[in-house]
Each structure stands twice: as structure tokens, then as C-alpha cells.
Amino acid sequence: MQIYLPIAEMPVDPFMIIIMSAAVGFLSGMFGIGGGFLMTPLLIFYGVPPAVAVGTEMAQIVASSVSGATAHLRRKTVDFQMGAFLIAGGGVGSILGVLLFKSLRESGQIDLFISTAYVIFLGLLGFLMLAESLRALLRQPRPGAPKRRKRRTAWMAALPFAMRFRRSQLYISPAPPILLGFMIGVLSAIMGVGGGFIMVPAMIYILQMPTSVVVGTSLFQVIFIAAIATILHAAANQTVDIVLALLLISGGVVGAQLGARFGARLKAEQLRALLAIVVLAVCARLALGLIVTPDALYLIEAL
Amino acid sequence: MKGLLAAFLLVLAAPAKGAEIAIALTEEVVEVNASFSGAELVLFGALAGAEAMSPETRAQYDIVAVVRGPAINFRLIPMLREQIVWTTGPAILVAGAPGILLTASTRPLDEATTPALRRALHLDANALDVAPLIKTTNARAAAIVDARGPAVLGAAFLDAARSAGLIKETANAVSFKKGSLFSIDIELPPTTPVGEYVVDIYLLRDGALVSEDSARLSVNKVGIERGVYELAHARPIAYGIGCVAISLAAGWLAAAAFRKSG
Numbered sequence: 001m002q003i004y005l006p007i008a009e010m011p012v013d014p015f016m017i018i019i020m021s022a023a024v025g026f027l028s029g030m031f032g033i034g035g036g037f038l039m040t041p042l043l044i045f046y047g048v049p050p051a052v053a054v055g056t057e058m059a060q061i062v063a064s065s066v067s068g069a070t071a072h073l074r075r076k077t078v079d080f081q082m083g084a085f086l087i088a089g090g091g092v093g094s095i096l097g098v099l100l101f102k103s104l105r106e107s108g109q110i111d112l113f114i115s116t117a118y119v120i121f122l123g124l125l126g127f128l129m130l131a132e133s134l135r136a137l138l139r140q141p142r143p144g145a146p147k148r149r150k151r152r153t154a155w156m157a158a159l160p161f162a163m164r165f166r167r168s169q170l171y172i173s174p175a176p177p178i179l180l181g182f183m184i185g186v187l188s189a190i191m192g193v194g195g196g197f198i199m200v201p202a203m204i205y206i207l208q209m210p211t212s213v214v215v216g217t218s219l220f221q222v223i224f225i226a227a228i229a230t231i232l233h234a235a236a237n238q239t240v241d242i243v244l245a246l247l248l249i250s251g252g253v254v255g256a257q258l259g260a261r262f263g264a265r266l267k268a269e270q271l272r273a274l275l276a277i278v279v280l281a282v283c284a285r286l287a288l289g290l291i292v293t294p295d296a297l298y299l300i301e302a303l
Numbered sequence: 304m305k306g307l308l309a310a311f312l313l314v315l316a317a318p319a320k321g322a323e324i325a326i327a328l329t330e331e332v333v334e335v336n337a338s339f340s341g342a343e344l345v346l347f348g349a350l351a352g353a354e355a356m357s358p359e360t361r362a363q364y365d366i367v368a369v370v371r372g373p374a375i376n377f378r379l380i381p382m383l384r385e386q387i388v389w390t391t392g393p394a395i396l397v398a399g400a401p402g403i404l405l406t407a408s409t410r411p412l413d414e415a416t417t418p419a420l421r422r423a424l425h426l427d428a429n430a431l432d433v434a435p436l437i438k439t440t441n442a443r444a445a446a447i448v449d450a451r452g453p454a455v456l457g458a459a460f461l462d463a464a465r466s467a468g469l470i471k472e473t474a475n476a477v478s479f480k481k482g483s484l485f486s487i488d489i490e491l492p493p494t495t496p497v498g499e500y501v502v503d504i505y506l507l508r509d510g511a512l513v514s515e516d517s518a519r520l521s522v523n524k525v526g527i528e529r530g531v532y533e534l535a536h537a538r539p540i541a542y543g544i545g546c547v548a549i550s551l552a553a554g555w556l557a558a559a560a561f562r563k564s565g
Contacts, residue, residue, distance in 0.1 A: 063557070236539075253553075299379075299463065
């Protein structure tokens with residue numbers, strides 16, 4: 001059976017798409033990541049135009065972050081105040097990201113740009129994760145080793161307009177969260193990712209938020225950033241395919257639920273090493289796609 | 304179906320001596336909907352005239368059917384190698400090329416007819432000159448057209464259209480039914496452009512045209528995907544907001560469903 005995607009303008013096998021998104025959803029549920037950075041390249045491998053893959057993935061991220069955030073909202077592990085500043089920065093960032101996307105698309109460079117950005121980004125991420133998990137797997141437990149103390153960053157305390165973030169028990173300037181939100185907003189809109197895998201460590205290590213509110217707050221702000229980016233991609237580029245998005249959502253949510261249950265029973269370091277290998281494999285496949293001589297040296301598109 | 308009847312009437316009313324041909328389509332409208340993965344177009348035809356109708360003497364005749372799509376604009380995108388990576392180059396416009404050109408015949412065209420007749424009737428892509436249709440919209444594209452030449456790009460366009468199934472020639476495509484009735488199956492690819500089509504059928508003898516007939520065909524996009532496409536382009540902001548609303552609802556529903564079952 002085939003379904004015709006109205007915006008991507010191609011027929012696809014819906015079961016294949018659902019299985020792909022369920023597999024990515026499974027990984028994302030297992031590791032607590034968004035999965036956009038795996039789903040977008042997979043869609044490109046399938047033959048979906050990269051620009052449509054990015055725009056459509058933003059709509060899926062809206063659904064998956066809402067689905068993930070509801071549990072945190074119930075448990076009240078969301079810092080709304082911090083979220084608001086992240087959204088303020090992220091909203092502006094995603095506008096800039098979509099505008100950049102549009103100008104690259106008009107000059108015909110968007111496909112190369114997306115692929116190259118993913119190669120660099122997945123290569124870096126996979127390498128760091130692999131190194132980290134190998135270190136954790138090989139590390140000998142040293143009971144006598146002194147625990148590293150949290151480093152108070154002097155530059156953050158020096159920033160003006162410091163205010164109290166009650167939920168996060170912080171007294172910092174809103175500038176760092178706005179800037180952080182902005183940078184991830186740009187990245188998110190260009191690459192079709194939620195950016196949680198950068199946002200979460202940045203919240204812990206840079207903003208020094210308590211871990212209990214980090215995931216909830218990150219998911220909460222992603223809903224808004226992804227919603228803004230979806231609307232902007234639809235408005236500026238006409239690259240959001242709702243039929244494809246619904247297929248991705250239906251596979252993704254089921255996969256994520258199963259992954260979350262399965263992941264609870266496995267060892268974290270082994271899981272992370274596994275994910276690192278998946279990420280590096282996707283990276284290698286994308287890099288190969290850029291370097292190997294394409295089958296067809298000319299493409300045609302009906303206008 | 305009206306066309307089919309007309310074809311049979313022609314057979315009955317035909318003069319006994321001169322050979323004639325008539326066709327009809329089983330469907331006069333092809334609809335591209337959610338499950339469109341190409342379509343099979345069946346042409347029914349009939350021959351009239353004693354020689355053409357008799358199985359013994361029929362071999363002297365050739366039948367060629369040509370499905371012609373609307374003339375549309377294409378973007379031809381060359382792949383360029385920059386340093387070590389392959390990238391899509393600037394788009395070159397191919398203005399007013401046939402959206403579809405599918406030829407089905409009894410024998411291969413070079414056996415069935417002469418090059419002159421092939422060109423005159425535009426029977427296949429060999430008679431098609433794409434070079435004059437090549438246009439450029441920017442300096443980078445113009446540089447490529449200068450470097451490679453319109454003839455090379457025209458040939459590249461035909462190759463790409465062939466591999467997309469938009470241009471195709473099939474021999475041995477005519478199957479005879481009872482008496483002088485025959486049918487031809489033609490496959491429309493998934494990327495079939497929408498618009499008004501003309502199906503021409505030619506009866507040839509010794510490479511020369513004896514009789515011809517034609518029928519019309521519409522290819523339409525229908526159903527929900529047409530609506531989605533039109534909405535996304537006509538009212539993009541409303542469409543974007545709609546996508547977000549659907550995604551929000553789907554995500555929330557999924558969470559609620561799993562909370563109950565889990």
C-alpha cells in the first residue's frame with residue numbers, strides 16, 4: 001500500500017514510515033531524548049526532500065514534547081519562569097533560523113547545508129557520547145576520590161538584572177537563558193530537532209538548575225519553540241507535510257512508550273554506547289551520501 | 304464508455320476497403336489521490352477495413368499509441384562536485400516540455416516507421432528537441448548552460464524524464480482481442496502531472512500513416528491531499544497553525560491514552 005504525501009509530493013509506504021518512527025521513538029523513550037536528530041536524517045535517506053523532512057519533523061516534535069511534558073506538568077517539575085525566558089530567546093532564534101533556511105532554500109543550497117550540518121553535528125555528538133560511555137564502562141570505582149565541587153561561574157553572577165527563579169532556586173540574570181534559548185532556537189529551526197540533548201546539559205552545567213526540573217522545563221519550552229518553527233516553516237517555505245507528520249507521530253508515541261518501559265531495565269552506560277554507535281552510523285551514512293557520486297547527475301522537478 | 308461505443312460504430316460503418324482505426328479509453332478521468340502510486344491506462348481500439356481486420360493480412364499494419372501530457376515547466380538540477388562533496392547546482396528552467404510522452408506500439412518504432420514520420424507525428428522523445436526550451440534565471444545557471452551547452456542539457460533532461468517514467472517507449476504493447484478489437488495497457492507513473500492529456504493512435508502501413516484517431520483524458524488531483532496542498536500554498540499561516548493544533552492534540556491524546564493503559 002502507498003500513501004501520497006501532499007507536500008513532499010511523493011508516494012510512501014505508510015508502514016515503513018511508522019516502523020521507522022517507532023524505532024526512533026523507542027530509542028528516544030529509552031534514552032529520554034527527542035529523536036529529531038535521528039528521524040530527520042532517516043527521512044532524508046527514505047527520499048523525502050531535506051527541507052520537507054525538517055519542516056515536518058518540527059510538527060512531530062510539537063506532539064512528542066506535549067506528550068512528554070504532561071507527566072512533568074502533573075508532577076510540577078517545570079520552572080515556568082525559566083521556561084518563559086528560554087521561549088523568549090528561542091522564539092527569536094527560530095524566526096532567524098527559518099529566515100536563514102528560506103534564503104538557503106532559494107539559493108538551492110539547503111540540501112547540502114542540512115546534510116553537512118548533520119554530519120558535523122552527529123559526528124561530534126556520537127564521538128562525545130561514545131567516549132563518555134566508554135570512560136564510564138572502564139572506570140574503576142575509586143571510593144577515596146574527592147567529589148568534584150560544583151563550580152560557581154563568576155561571569156554569570158556579574159551579569160545585570162539578576163532575579164530570583166524560585167522553582168530552580170537560582171538568583172541569576174535572565175540573559176543566559178535568553179541567549180541559550182536563542183542559540184538552540186536557531187539550531188532547532190534549521191535542523192528539525194528539538195535540541196533537548198543540548199538544552200538539558202546546558203541547563204545543568206551552565207545555568208546550574210536542579211536536575212529535578214531540567215527535563216520538564218526543557219520539554220515545556222520545546223513545545224513552544226517547535227510550534228513557532230512549524231508555523232514559520234509552513235508560512236515561509238510550505239514544507240510542513242501534515243500527512244507525513246501524522247504517520248511519524250503515530251509511530252513515535254507508541255515507540256517512545258515502549259522504549260521508556262524497556263529502557264528502565266537496562267544499564268545506562270551500555271545503552272549510551274549503543275546509541276553512540278547508532279548516531280555514528282547515521283553520520284557515516286550521511287557523509288557517504290555527500291561524497292559518493294550520485295546515481296543520477298541530473299534531477300528534474302515539475303513546476 | 305460513450306467513446307467505446309463510437310469506436311464500435313465506426314467499425315460497423317467503415318468502408319470495406321480502406322483501413323481505419325479508432326480508440327476509446329476505459330476511463331476518461333484519472334484521479335491522483337492518497338494512494339496514487341501510478342495508474343494503468345487501458346486503451347481499447349478497433350480496426351476497420353478488410354485487410355486490417357483479417358488476422359492474416361494484419362501483419363502489414365502497425366499500431367502506435369501516444370499519450371501526451373500537458374506542456375509544463377521543469378527544473379533541471381545538475382549535481383556538482385565541490386571539493387569532495389556533491390551538491391545540487393543551480394536550477395535550469397526547461398520551459399514547456401511535455402509532462403508525459405508515453406509511446407506504445409506493435410513493433411519497435413524504428414522497424415514500424417521512418418524517421419521522417421516519427422518526427423512529423425512526434426511519436427517519441429527522439430523527435431523532441433529540448434535544447435530551445437532551456438532557459439536560465441540566474442548567472443550561475445547561465446554559466447552551466449554556457450559550459451555544457453543546451454544540447455547536452457536537453458539530452459540530460461530526457462534521460463532524467465525517462466528514469467522518472469515520464470517518457471517511455473514500449474514495443475509489443477498491443478494485444479488483439481476478438482477479431483479486429485485490441486487493447487493497449489499504458490502505465491502512468493506516480494509523478495504523472497495533472498492536466499489535460501491527449502491520446503493519439505496511429506495506424507501505419509509500410510511506415511506510412513493510414514489512419515488516426517484520438518481521445519482525451521484528464522488527470523486530476525482529488526481528495527484530501529489536493530485540499531491539503533492547496534491550503535498549504537493558498538493560506539500557509541492558517542495551514543501552519545492547523546498543523547500545530549493537530550500535533551498538539553495528537554501528542555496530548557497519546558499521553559492520555561498511555562496514562563490510562565499504563
